[in-house]
Amino acid sequence: MDTNFHQKNNIYSLNTFDTADRLYCAVKGYETFPSPTVYAPKLPSVSVSASAEIVEGSSVTLTCSSDANPAASYTWYKEDVINPLSYQNQHVFSSILPSDSGKYYCTADNGLGQKKSESRNIDVKYAPKLPSVSVSPSAEIVEGSSVTLTCSSDANPAASYTWYKDNKVLATGQKNVYHFISIKLENSGNYSCKSENQYGQKNSTSLSIDVQYPPRLPSVSVSPSAEIVEGSSVTLTCSSDANPAASYTWYKDNKVLATGQKNVYHFISIKLENSGNYSCKSENQYGQKNSTSLSIDVQYPPRLPSVSVSPSAEIVEGSSVTLTCSSDANPAANYTWYKDNKVLATGEKDVYHFISIKLENSGNYSCKSENQYGEKNSTSLSIDVQYAPKLPSVSVSPSAEIVEGSSVTLTCSSDANPAAKYTWYKEDENSPKTSGHNFTISNIRPEHSGSYYCVAHNSRGRHNVTLQLTVREDFPQAAKLAVTGITLVVFLVIICLLVFFLLAKKKPSALFPAPGNRRDNNNKVSCTSPSQHTGKTESPPSHSEEDEELNYASVRFSTNQTDPIYYNIRSAGSRRQKVKEEDEHVEYAAVNFSPAPRTVHQDSEEDLSELYSTVKKI
Numbered sequence: 001m002d003t004n005f006h007q008k009n010n011i012y013s014l015n016t017f018d019t020a021d022r023l024y025c026a027v028k029g030y031e032t033f034p035s036p037t038v039y040a041p042k043l044p045s046v047s048v049s050a051s052a053e054i055v056e057g058s059s060v061t062l063t064c065s066s067d068a069n070p071a072a073s074y075t076w077y078k079e080d081v082i083n084p085l086s087y088q089n090q091h092v093f094s095s096i097l098p099s100d101s102g103k104y105y106c107t108a109d110n111g112l113g114q115k116k117s118e119s120r121n122i123d124v125k126y127a128p129k130l131p132s133v134s135v136s137p138s139a140e141i142v143e144g145s146s147v148t149l150t151c152s153s154d155a156n157p158a159a160s161y162t163w164y165k166d167n168k169v170l171a172t173g174q175k176n177v178y179h180f181i182s183i184k185l186e187n188s189g190n191y192s193c194k195s196e197n198q199y200g201q202k203n204s205t206s207l208s209i210d211v212q213y214p215p216r217l218p219s220v221s222v223s224p225s226a227e228i229v230e231g232s233s234v235t236l237t238c239s240s241d242a243n244p245a246a247s248y249t250w251y252k253d254n255k256v257l258a259t260g261q262k263n264v265y266h267f268i269s270i271k272l273e274n275s276g277n278y279s280c281k282s283e284n285q286y287g288q289k290n291s292t293s294l295s296i297d298v299q300y301p302p303r304l305p306s307v308s309v310s311p312s313a314e315i316v317e318g319s320s321v322t323l324t325c326s327s328d329a330n331p332a333a334n335y336t337w338y339k340d341n342k343v344l345a346t347g348e349k350d351v352y353h354f355i356s357i358k359l360e361n362s363g364n365y366s367c368k369s370e371n372q373y374g375e376k377n378s379t380s381l382s383i384d385v386q387y388a389p390k391l392p393s394v395s396v397s398p399s400a401e402i403v404e405g406s407s408v409t410l411t412c413s414s415d416a417n418p419a420a421k422y423t424w425y426k427e428d429e430n431s432p433k434t435s436g437h438n439f440t441i442s443n444i445r446p447e448h449s450g451s452y453y454c455v456a457h458n459s460r461g462r463h464n465v466t467l468q469l470t471v472r473e474d475f476p477q478a479a480k481l482a483v484t485g486i487t488l489v490v491f492l493v494i495i496c497l498l499v500f501f502l503l504a505k506k507k508p509s510a511l512f513p514a515p516g517n518r519r520d521n522n523n524k525v526s527c528t529s530p531s532q533h534t535g536k537t538e539s540p541p542s543h544s545e546e547d548e549e550l551n552y553a554s555v556r557f558s559t560n561q562t563d564p565i566y567y568n569i570r571s572a573g574s575r576r577q578k579v580k581e582e583d584e585h586v587e588y589a590a591v592n593f594s595p596a597p598r599t600v601h602q603d604s605e606e607d608l609s610e611l612y613s614t615v616k617k618i
């Protein structure tokens with residue numbers, strides 16, 4: 001190659017120099033003794049002190065060598081690093097790190113030229129670094145979505161991985177990922193991984209996977225679970241699994257009762273009106289669910305009972321009557337019936353029934369309702385059985401014989417409800433005599449004699465009874481008879497004889513009937529005046545010697561009650577037609593007769609008897 005030298009004394013200047021050139025010099029004339037040759041560095045070589053695998057922490061020396069004259073100076077570089085690492089022919093790692101892995105080269109420079117070595121790769125082997133677990137997607141994990149777990153761990157050579165869930169082995173192998181195609185609720189948990197190679201192993205910390213999901217079907221429970229008694233403390237709980245936690249809405253009988261976060265509903269002191277069907281709804285951002293209903297049946301002691309009667313109108317003897325004891329209680333009450341504070345019946349029935357109520361069923365009725373929580377007694381209900389008048393009883397005052405001119409009171413009484421009203425009638429007369437219990441006849445006269453009947457009536461019916469009333473003409477007192485007896489007898493005899501002779505002149509056969517037609521009255525003929533039926537008697541006529549064959553009447557007072565003088569009982573046939581139509585069956589009073597005290601007549605050995613009547617109730 002062409003080389004130009006410029007001599008200046010013993011210095012030569014080389015304008016151009018090729019690193020491949022080798023130069024030397026010699027003293028002229030002594031060319032056989034040339035100087036050492038000078039030349040630029042040759043291609044440097046790099047050597048590593050550790051010929052085996054370079055493991056993290058070991059000491060490693062890189063050496064750069066290059067033939068050069070004069071000797072070269074060296075500089076170390078790492079690829080992708082701008083600044084030099086060192087300026088010596090050796091670069092030493094006292095404790096090499098994984099980060100020291102890479103490609104290294106050096107340069108040799110002696111002023112005549114510079115050469116760069118080839119790169120030498122340094123691969124530092126090391127155990128896995130602390131792994132970490134990540135999840136994708138990193139947002140909320142929803143049930144049914146696709147989820148991937150990744151275990152990240154730096155290692156050389158590459159690590160193998162073991163997956164754990166809640167510290168239990170889930171999977172092993174080379175994969176540093178774990179995949180859920182459709183994650184489920186039961187996949188929630190703490191996940192970790194272990195990375196390992198021949199140089200060591202490391203376990204990651206845990207990553208919690210919280211699978212979120214809509215509420216499951218909620219259920220309602222009650223505490224206490226036994227019978228719920230009025231006034232007790234009761235708590236309802238709505239149980240529903242959800243993530244995130246659900247909010248709750250409470251319903252009673254399908255109407256909103258409360259809303260909010262609480263899954264409990266509390267009664268400090270539960271009441272009867274709290275009975276009903278309770279349900280709840282749980283919801284979060286992923287959905288909602290409604291529970292089925294739970295029935296709350298609040299039990300309580302009987303309320304104050306009341307007694308009612310059906311029919312509620314007037315109660316009539318013989319009708320069907322039902323008493324009802326009304327008392328709200330839970331559980332249903334048992335009932336005890338009372339009449340006039342005496343036990344009548346016990347049992348489960350709240351009714352007491354009369355098929356055909358009777359008079360003796362009248363009274364005050366009450367009931368008692370009771371269950372295991374208490375008992376209550378009702379107030380009394382009065383049952384007043386109404387009925388038509390019973391057979392009336394009649395009485396006459398005074399009870400002795402009825403004498404003309406006296407005052408007589410007829411009294412009629414009948415058991416009836418409502419109380420009977422009374423009307424007095426005399427047979428064969430259309431108009432009533434009077435109304436009321438008593439019928440008083442002042443200054444009674446013979447024409448007042450006859451059949452009287454009393455009609456007892458109320459809104460339920462009527463009943464009547466008949467009595468016979470006979471008025472006797474006034475008799476003298478016993479003392480007066482004793483004083484005037486002879487006068488009366490004489491007077492009567494004269495009257496009788498006058499009548500006898502008058503009749504004899506007109507029609508003798510009237511006085512002397514044929515023997516077969518003669519009336520037999522105890523073998524004696526009674527001579528009576530026209531006032532015979534009023535109780536007045538006549539003395540017998542004097543005996544005539546001219547008519548020996550004639551039978552003279554003797555005046556005699558008969559005590560034979562089979563042929564009563566003063567009283568007789570008539571049938572109801574002559575009663576007014578109106579009364580007859582209303583009362584098909586008429587019952588009469590019985591008439592008893594008792595003889596009057598006897599008075600002895602001065603001229604007669606016979607007894608003078610007066611007949612009195614008393615009317616008795618049948």
